[in-house]
Amino acid sequence: MFGFGKSKAEAWTGVVTKKGQGTNIDEDGERTTYWTLDVTRDDTGKKKHYVVGRGNVSADLYNSLKEGDKVSCPAGTNKLQKA
Numbered sequence: 001m002f003g004f005g006k007s008k009a010e011a012w013t014g015v016v017t018k019k020g021q022g023t024n025i026d027e028d029g030e031r032t033t034y035w036t037l038d039v040t041r042d043d044t045g046k047k048k049h050y051v052v053g054r055g056n057v058s059a060d061l062y063n064s065l066k067e068g069d070k071v072s073c074p075a076g077t078n079k080l081q082k083a
Helices: 059-064
Strands: 012-025 031-041 047-051 070-073
Touching: 031 059
Parallel strands: none
Antiparallel strands: 012 031, 012 070, 031 047
């Protein structure tokens, strides 16, 4: 129907282009730090942005990756793994 979930059906590979960190401040003034990972797909050249711990990238995977490392996403899932 609208193409939702299409990326889950196909396998792809890419390169880690950036590892970063961000912060949010909620309405109570509490600061939350989060880590991000940017990946450029080999097949389409599109950039994908992931927030660590939101189901797609685990903290262990994030810690093991460096910029320039290859990653893959197997068919039928949306979880990254080191290639």
